[in-house]
Amino acid sequence: MRAFLGVGLPAGVREAIASAIAQIRGLHAPVAWTAPKNLHITLNFLGEISPEQGTLVERSMRVVASGIDPFSLAAEGGGTFPGARNPRILWVGFLEPLELVRQLQQNMENALSGAGFPRENRPFHPHITVGRTRGALPPAWGERFVQTLSGKSFGIVPVSSFTLYESRLEPGGAVHTPLCDFRLEGSGKRETREEKEP
Numbered sequence: 479m480r481a482f483l484g485v486g487l488p489a490g491v492r493e494a495i496a497s498a499i500a501q502i503r504g505l506h507a508p509v510a511w512t513a514p515k516n517l518h519i520t521l522n523f524l525g526e527i528s529p530e531q532g533t534l535v536e537r538s539m540r541v542v543a544s545g546i547d548p549f550s551l552a553a554e555g556g557g558t559f560p561g562a563r564n565p566r567i568l569w570v571g572f573l574e575p576l577e578l579v580r581q582l583q584q585n586m587e588n589a590l591s592g593a594g595f596p597r598e599n600r601p602f603h604p605h606i607t608v609g610r611t612r613g614a615l616p617p618a619w620g621e622r623f624v625q626t627l628s629g630k631s632f633g634i635v636p637v638s639s640f641t642l643y644e645s646r647l648e649p650g651g652a653v654h655t656p657l658c659d660f661r662l663e664g665s666g667k668r669e670t671r672e673e674k675e676p
């Protein structure tokens with residue numbers, strides 16, 4: 479199956495994103511917009527995995543989740559990959575601080591690499607993909623997209639767990655099915671230290 483690890487979004491955040499892009503969607507540029515129910519943060523794309531690899535992923539992700547405390551992310555603004563002049567991926571971003579999500583993603587990557595999965599060769603840039611271009615866009619369309627989202631807040635994404643998803647590519651678009659949740663349980667070190675220090 480085709481699989482990835484990611485974080486789902488609260489309904490309020492999905493709705494805020496959908497309403498912020500409604501106007502620009504109405505311009506009918508050649509963009510495949512992500513269905514609001516599919517909006518998510520990808521932490522690690524696994525690609526095709528066997529049932530045995532699925533078991534290995536579950537086992538190693540349980541260990542990763544037990545070492546990271548829950549945190550939250552503030553969704554705000556947007557951008558495009560690779561750049562505003564030639565947008566291919568249209569995304570909503572997050573405000574700093576991003577240390578905790580980076581730490582989580584790094585720990586996942588280390589564990590997956592130990593389990594034989596190839597490392598991602600691009601730097602991790604946490605984002606929510608809202609659309610993918612499917613043809614030539616009108617001039618300055620990318621800049622307009624970025625301006626439309628600039629300074630707009632879409633709400634808080636509490637990250638108390640992450641999820642293993644199956645992603646099926648169907649004619650009507652990708653269908654993501656959550657298979658397993660990994661609850662962030664932290665190391666517990668902070669509480670222990672606080673208890674010990676007077």
Ligand code: 2AM
Pocket residue numbers: 482518519520523567605606607645652
């Ligand atoms: P992104 O668009 O959020 O960056 C499910 O398909 C998710 O996996 C997508 O949302 C996409 O993340 C990511 N993904 C799909 N194909 C990928 C690839 N070849 N390499 C890395 N990530 C990929």
